Amino acid sequence: MLTPTMTNCKATIKSILSVLLVIGFLIGGLPLEVNHAHADETGVLTAKVVLRKAADKESDALQTLPEGDEVVLLNTSGDWYKVNYGKYTGYVMKKYVKVSSSSVVKNADKIADIGDPPGAMRIGDSNSDVTKLQKALKILGYYSGKIDGDYGEGTTKAVMNYQADQKLDADGVAGKATVKSIFGSCAKVSLTTQPDSSSSSTSSSTTSSSTTTSTSKYSTVSSIAEIGSTPSPTKQGDSGTNVVKLQQALECLGYYSGTIDGSYGEGTVSAVKKLQRNRGMKEDGVAGAATLRVLFGESSSSSSSSSSSSSSSSKTYKTETLDWFDDNVTSVIPKNAKVVIKDVKTGKTFNAVRWSGSNHMDTEPRTAADTAILKQIYGGSWSWRRRPILILYNGHVYAASMNGMPHGTSTIDNDFDGHFCVHFKNSKTHGTKRVDEDHQAAVTTASKATW
Secondary structure (H helix, E strand, O other), X not given: OOOHHHHHHHHHHHHHHHHHHHHHHHHOOOOOOOOOOOOOOEEEEOOOEEEEOOOOOOOOEEEEEOOOOEEEEXXXXXXXXXXXXXXXXXXXXXXXXXXXXXHOOOOOOOHHHHOOOOOOEOOOOEOHHHHHHHHHHHHOOOOOOOOOOEOOHHHHHHHHHHHHHOOOXXXXXXXXXXXXXXXXXXXXXXXXXOOOHHHOOOOXXXXXXXXXXXXXXXXXXXXXXXXXXXXXXXXXXXXXXXXHHHHHHHHHOOOOOOOOOOEOOHHHHHHHHHHHHHOOOOOOOOEOHHHHHHHHOOOOOOOOOOOOOHHHHOOOOOEEOOEOOOOOHHHHOOOOOEEEEEEOOOOOEEEEXXXXXXXXXXXXXXXXXXXXXXXXXXXXXXXXXXXXXXEEEOOEEEEEEEEEOOEXXXXXXXXXOOEEEEEOEOXXXXXXXXXXXXXXXXXXXXXXXXX
C-alpha cells in the first residue's frame, strides 16, 4: 500500500521526467522532425545538387542529382528537405527545390486530375505526355516506377498489362486507342509527332499520310526502329518506299530537313553526303549497303545496282561485354578512337571520339550535328541519366552505358561544352572511384540488345 509520501515522490519523478523530455526536444538532443512535407509532394531541382546523407553540407555525398529532375519530399529539417530519389534517400537544400503541388500522384484519385489528355507515344519518347501517361497508370495501379517522363521498359510493361486487361492489342505502344481508353480522349497533336499505333505494320510509316506537317507526303518518325525493315540501296533518281525509309532515317538523325516524298533528289543526296562525311565514309551521295548499315544497324535485305559493296558490308554483329579493367578496354578502344554510338531505347546513332579516361571512357560528340542528335536522345535537355548504348568500333559492337551531361574538358569544336562519360562492365566513376550501379544496370540492358 502506497503512503502519501510515496505517492508525492512518484508524481514528482514523473514531472521531472516530462520536463527533461521537453528540454531534450528543444535543444535538439533527441531526434524530432516536426515539419513534415506533404506525404506525396514532389519538387523539381533548380540546379545540379548533391544528395547528402544528413542535413549538413559536410555530410557524405550519396549522389549528384541533375537539374530538372524530380524528388519526392519526405519531410523538412531546417534549411533542408529530406527526399527520395530513385533508390536513394537523403537531404538537399530547400533553396534548390521548387515545390510542385500539381505533381502529386498518389493524392489524385481520378485521371481528370492530371489535366488535358496527351497524344500518342511509345518507347523511346521522353516528354510531358509520357509523364501524364505514367501518372495515369500509377493511379490505375499498373505503374510503380519513377515519374520521370521517360518511356522505357517499365512504362512499356505497364501499358501492355493495361492493354491486356482492356482487351486491346498488347503491344506496349500508347497509341490513340490506348490513350483514349485511359483518358477518355487523345490529343490530336502528339508531342512526339509519330504515327498512330493502329498502323503498326512495317510499311505503315511509309504508306500513311503525314500527321505532323502539311508539306510531307509521308510521316516523320521519332526513332529508327519505327521505320521497320532496312530498305534496299538507292541512289539519285530513284523513288518509292525505299527512298521514303531513307529520308525518314536521315531526318530522324538530323541530316535531312526536306519533304519526305520518296523522291531521291538533290536534298537527299546532300543529306547522305553529310552523313557519309561525318562517318568518315566515301562521299558519293549513294545510299549503298555500307551507308544503310550505319543508318539502320544492319545490312539491307537485298541489293541493287546503286551499290557494288553490299557483299562486303553484310556483316552482322554480336554484342560483346567487356570488363573495363580485365579486358583492358583502353587498349581495345584507344584514345582518339572514332566510334559510332547507338542509343538502345531510341535507335538513334551518332559519332563520338574517345578523349581520355582511366576509370571509364571520357567521350565527346564528333561534330555539332552529333551533339544535336545526343541532345535529341535526352529529350532536348542535358541530363546525368544513365542510358544503355551500343558502341560500334573496328568491326565490333560493345555494350555500354552513357550519361548526357557536358562536364569537364572539351577538345573539339562541336557545340558540346565538355565531355560525357561512357561506362563498361566494372568501370568506375571519377570522384568516388566506385562502380556505379545505375551504369552497370544500363550495361546489362545493352548487352541484351543488338546493333
